[in-house]
Amino acid sequence: MVVLFAVVVLSILGAALLDMSQTESTHAYRDLWSEGAFWAADAGIQTGIDQLSINTTTSTQAFGVTTLAVNYTFRSGPRGAAGPQPLQFVNTRTEAGYSIGSGTGYNPSGYIFYAYQITATGTGPRNAQRELDAQAEFGPVAN
Numbered sequence: 001m002v003v004l005f006a007v008v009v010l011s012i013l014g015a016a017l018l019d020m021s022q023t024e025s026t027h028a029y030r031d032l033w034s035e036g037a038f039w040a041a042d043a044g045i046q047t048g049i050d051q052l053s054i055n056t057t058t059s060t061q062a063f064g065v066t067t068l069a070v071n072y073t074f075r076s077g078p079r080g081a082a083g084p085q086p087l088q089f090v091n092t093r094t095e096a097g098y099s100i101g102s103g104t105g106y107n108p109s110g111y112i113f114y115a116y117q118i119t120a121t122g123t124g125p126r127n128a129q130r131e132l133d134a135q136a137e138f139g140p141v142a143n
Contacts (some may be wrong), residue, residue, distance in 0.1 A: 033128035036072050041132040044074035044120025048087055052060070052116055052138040058117060060087045071125040077122040079131045088117040090135065094143055119124030 044124035047066070052059045062076045078083025094110040118134045 030128070031131055033124040033126060034130065037122040037124035037128040038128040038141045040068055040072045040074040040122025040124065041120045041130045042122070043068055044076060044122060045118055045132050045134045048076060048118035048120060049136050052136060054138065054141050055116055056089045056114070059114070060124070062086045072122070074120055074122045076120055079129045080118050084121070090115040090117050105141060110143045112143050113139030
């Protein structure tokens with residue numbers, strides 16, 4: 001009778017440990033997929049930064065779904081949007097100062113900086129999604 005009781009207790013304990021192991025595995029995979037979606041969204045931010053210029057029309061163009069690797073993609077816009085959304089032109093600001101360009105010297109009338117808002121959504125396996133927002137500036141451009 002004692003042996004039978006011990007077998008039942010050990011069986012229940014073994015089943016509980018297997019269930020806990022499965023739960024931990026599921027959480028680890030979800031974290032992995034979420035992290036991959038974060039880096040996919042970061043790639044979207046970098047794509048948005050690469051297209052910035054003084055031309056606000058081309059700088060704010062939406063970029064469509066781009067595949068990075070199997071099951072990982074990014075696009076412009078928030079995750080709640082139905083499809084790619086354009087980047088946002090925020091404003092310009094002018095500041096006096098020196099140019100990095102060789103021999104240009106001090107410019108008292110200032111340089112213009114074009115500010116943009118970039119939102120990108122990265123997706124991964126099993127509907128893992130991450131959204132990133134960034135503000136970036138293009139400049140300096142002589143005034």
